[in-house]
Each structure stands twice: as structure tokens, then as C-alpha cells.
Amino acid sequence: MSYERPAVVDGALRLHFNENTAGCSASTIEAIRAFDREAAACYPDYERVTARTAQWLGVEADRVQLTNGLDEGLLTAALWTLHGPAIDSTGAAMRSEIVIVEPAFEVYAACAEAVGARIVRVAPSEDLQFSLDRTLAAITPATRLVYLTDPNNPTGLGLPAGAAEAIAARAPQALVLVDEAYANFSGRTLVGPRLERQPNLVVGRTFAKAHGLAGLRVGALVAHADTIAALRRLMLPFSVNACAIAALEAALEDRAYLDWYVAQSVESRTLVYNFCRRHDLPFWPSEANFVLFRAGADAGVLVDAAARRGVLLRNESHAPGCAGCVRMTAGVVEHTKTALTVLEDALASRAH
Ligand SMILES: Cc1ncc(COP(=O)(O)O)c(C=O)c1O
Structure with missing residues (x-):
């Protein structure tokens, strides 16, 4: 089968597989x-x-x-x-x-x-x-x-x-x-x-x-x-x-764990939306534990810059209709905040 496994980096924040960032209960x-x-x-x-x-x-x-x-x-x-x-x-x-x-x-x-x-x-x-x-x-x-x-x-x-x-x-x-x-x-x-x-x-x-x-x-x-x-x-x-x-x-x-995790994800989605709005990045309102946004022609540069700073995101540019798009997992709120700080930094370095 021709599924391409995304790269994995030890110790990085994995936001490129739509996984549960808290781990199981x-x-x-x-x-x-x-x-x-x-x-x-x-x-x-x-x-x-x-x-x-x-x-x-x-x-x-x-x-x-x-x-x-x-x-x-x-x-x-x-x-x-x-x-x-x-x-x-x-x-x-x-x-x-x-x-x-x-x-x-x-x-x-x-x-x-x-x-x-x-x-x-x-x-x-x-x-x-x-x-x-x-x-x-x-x-x-x-x-x-x-x-x-x-x-x-x-x-x-x-x-x-x-x-x-x-x-x-x-x-x-x-x-x-x-x-x-x-x-x-x-x-x-x-x-x-x-x-x-x-x-x-x-x-x-x-x-x-x-x-x-x-x-x-x-x-x-x-x-x-x-x-x-x-x-x-x-x-x-x-x-x-x-x-x-x-x-x-x-x-x-463990219903309580499930409810807690879903609530974390919902809050994280909102943080990502707000980030996208602040940076004029078009995004799609998501019903899942991730958000897709359009970073532009250099989406790959942004994803690489985030990876160098320890945050793994998925460049979706290869997907039909998704040129320039990045998919980011919305999991535990603290993880999302960390990732958005890193992205902020990566976007700022892109601007120079
Ligand atoms: C839409 C969709 N279906 C199925 C799967 C695979 O699920 P599982 O890990 O249970 O094989 C994924 C995993 O990312 C997915 O995004």
C-alpha cells in the first residue's frame, strides 16, 4: 500500500497525526x-x-x-x-x-x-x-x-x-x-x-x-x-x-476522561481559530481534533521551521484542493498554547 508515513522526531510535540496529546486515561x-x-x-x-x-x-x-x-x-x-x-x-x-x-x-x-x-x-x-x-x-x-x-x-x-x-x-x-x-x-x-x-x-x-x-x-x-x-x-x-x-x-x-479530553480539544480549536484570525490565515471550522488552515505557498517552510522548534505539523499541500494548507492537532490546551507560540515565532522568522 502506498500510504506515506509522516516523519517522527523523538521528544517533539506530535501534532501531525491527530493523536490524543494527553495519552490514554x-x-x-x-x-x-x-x-x-x-x-x-x-x-x-x-x-x-x-x-x-x-x-x-x-x-x-x-x-x-x-x-x-x-x-x-x-x-x-x-x-x-x-x-x-x-x-x-x-x-x-x-x-x-x-x-x-x-x-x-x-x-x-x-x-x-x-x-x-x-x-x-x-x-x-x-x-x-x-x-x-x-x-x-x-x-x-x-x-x-x-x-x-x-x-x-x-x-x-x-x-x-x-x-x-x-x-x-x-x-x-x-x-x-x-x-x-x-x-x-x-x-x-x-x-x-x-x-x-x-x-x-x-x-x-x-x-x-x-x-x-x-x-x-x-x-x-x-x-x-x-x-x-x-x-x-x-x-x-x-x-x-x-x-x-x-x-x-x-x-x-472512563466517561469523565473522554468528556475532559473532548472539552480540551474544543477549547484548543478556538485558540487555533483566534491565532489564524490574528495572522489572516484562512481556516476551516473543524468538528474534529484538528484544524486545517491555509498558510500559503511556503507552508512547507513553516512546517519545517515548527519542526526545528520541536512541534510537528502536517503539510497538507499534497492533498487535492489543499495547496498551502497545514493541519494541526487540537488536543490538550497547554500543548496547543505551546505550539501556537512556536508557530508565532516561525511566522515571524518567515516574515524576514
Ligand atoms: C479519517 C480517519 N479514518 C481512520 C483513521 C485510522 O484510525 P485507526 O488508527 O483506528 O486505524 C484515521 C486516523 O488518522 C483517520 O483520520
Whole structure:
């Protein structure tokens, strides 16, 4: 797969991966520490934690499949397109198409390439807002999967109400995967009765972001029971490890930590907006734990200057429609303040 891993610098403030800058909750790390030799020696059993996750999401347990990070869920949906390939009017098999709405999380394209699908990219709008009309226009009889993101990465913008449902209705031969990696920050989800009525809608969730479990790799797919059963058949039986399961069980109990972290992120977003306003940098109001702003033609120079001062940011200039844009994680308020001081300095040195 062609996903390019961003550079990592030891000891730097990592604001380039949309990670949780506080780390997981204290009770979660205690659960990991309590993990013992016997538990390490046994193949993981997810039944109890799946039931708990389903309860936390407000659905029945057979609507949920835990995954090795949401990334595994994204790949599993792509694998599904290999089964029962699209057929044209003459009965001939067509190469499956996977629709990606730009700018999009790069892993979608990597998954589509991995299964040999034809990637159909919906070009970005000028303002980077989601276009339902143009996404619907990209659907053909060969469409087998549509990746949608709510809120979007890298823009932080929400998916308009009803858009995923309309796309799923237009493409009954396809899965429509709504990636809700940042749902804890937006407070919005498609998980609920809608998934019962539209079995080709699949929601992807992760515990990497708001719960701070990115290093342990745990996410979930949520859909109609029949859809989950079909997707589960494409997955290896023990892809989520026992340590991640122990951590997830603890993390789901710690509502206070989640609420605290989301509040920190919301406050941090406002600090970033204010910074952007002060410096006349256009930005996109975000519903996620990061903010995208347009730094200008020398975005790379700014990102490099911040990195030299110990703050890692993501230059998004390579992403369609995002020339000159920088994405910055909005996590713990103190971290954001530190980063903005560094950026202030970097901007000042750019001016000379
Ligand atoms: C939109 C989106 N989906 C999925 C993921 C991956 O989630 P996980 O770490 O659970 O694999 C990310 C991570 O950055 C993301 O931004």
C-alpha cells in the first residue's frame, strides 16, 4: 500500500497525526499494567468487550465488529468489493470501482489499490465542502464501495445531514462506509436505527483518537447484522490483540476522561481559530481534533521551521484542493498554547 508515513522526531510535540496529546486515561494504563503473563499467552476473546462496545454505542452486539484499528475496517470493506464483482448489462464482470471524495484520508486509496479496484475520485470543491451532487454523479453500476468521512480528515468539515443515506440509496450494490473516526469530537453519528433500514451503510469508529489508544490499534465497524456477518468472514479471527482489548474495556468505563479530553480539544480549536484570525490565515471550522488552515505557498517552510522548534505539523499541500494548507492537532490546551507560540515565532522568522 502506498500510504506515506509522516516523519517522527523523538521528544517533539506530535501534532501531525491527530493523536490524543494527553495519552490514554490513567485507568486505561492501569488496566494495561495489570495485564498478566497468562493473559499474554492466550488468544484474545472479544465477546465480552464487543458486547460492552455495542452497549456503549447503543446497538446490539451482532451489529459490531471490532477491528485492528479502524484501518483494518477500511481494508475489510475494500476486500468485500472482491466478492460478487459488479456485472454489466451483458452479464460480463466489471472492474470494481471505489469512490473517494477528495480531499480524503490517504488510507482509502491505499486500500482500494490493495484490492485492485479502480479509484473514482470526486474532485474537491473550491471551499472543500462536501458535494452530494458530484458524489452521486460518480456512482456507476460498477461502484462497490464509497468511502465517506464525518467529520472529514483533513478539513474537519461535517458531512451534510442525509448525504450518506442518499448515496447508499443510489448505490444499493455498494457498501457506503461512513468513517466516523472523529465522532467523539463532533458528537454526531449515524449509528442507530438508520443502519437497520439501509444494510449497505457501514459506520467505522476508532478508539485511537478521543480515547488515546492509537498505539494499541482498536476500532470497530457497525452495521446491520447481516452486513457485519459478511464483513467478519473477510477478517482474520484474532486481529485485535488481548492488550488492546483490556485497554478498551477500561477506556469505555472512563466517561469523565473522554468528556475532559473532548472539552480540551474544543477549547484548543478556538485558540487555533483566534491565532489564524490574528495572522489572516484562512481556516476551516473543524468538528474534529484538528484544524486545517491555509498558510500559503511556503507552508512547507513553516512546517519545517515548527519542526526545528520541536512541534510537528502536517503539510497538507499534497492533498487535492489543499495547496498551502497545514493541519494541526487540537488536543490538550497547554500543548496547543505551546505550539501556537512556536508557530508565532516561525511566522515571524518567515516574515524576514
Ligand atoms: C479519517 C480517519 N479514518 C481512520 C483513521 C485510522 O484510525 P485507526 O488508527 O483506528 O486505524 C484515521 C486516523 O488518522 C483517520 O483520520
